[in-house]
Amino acid sequence: xxxxxxxxxxxxxxxxxxxxxxxxxxxxxxxxxxxxxxxxxxxxxxxxxxxxxxxxxxxxxxxxx
Numbered sequence: 001x002x003x004x005x006x007x008x009x010x011x012x013x014x015x016x017x018x019x020x021x022x023x024x025x026x027x028x029x030x031x032x033x034x035x036x037x038x039x040x041x042x043x044x045x046x047x048x049x050x051x052x053x054x055x056x057x058x059x060x061x062x063x064x065x
Contacts, residue, residue, distance in 0.1 A: 014037070017037075018033075018034065018037045041055070042054065042055045042056050043055075043056050
């Protein structure tokens with residue numbers, strides 16, 4: 001299914017860029033860091049498939065059209 005492929009791709013990036021090789025002492029620490037990573041993903045991380053825009057920039061551009 002196409003939806004599943006996009007989800008698997010996202011989780012692959014999260015594992016490679018955020019999770020792999022790290023350990024957290026508490027679940028709260030993990031949750032805080034993951035929430036920060038999600039904000040980074042949406043507001044700072046430029047993506048080739050979005051023509052070099054962040055997801056936030058891409059969404060704002062689409063809504064303005």
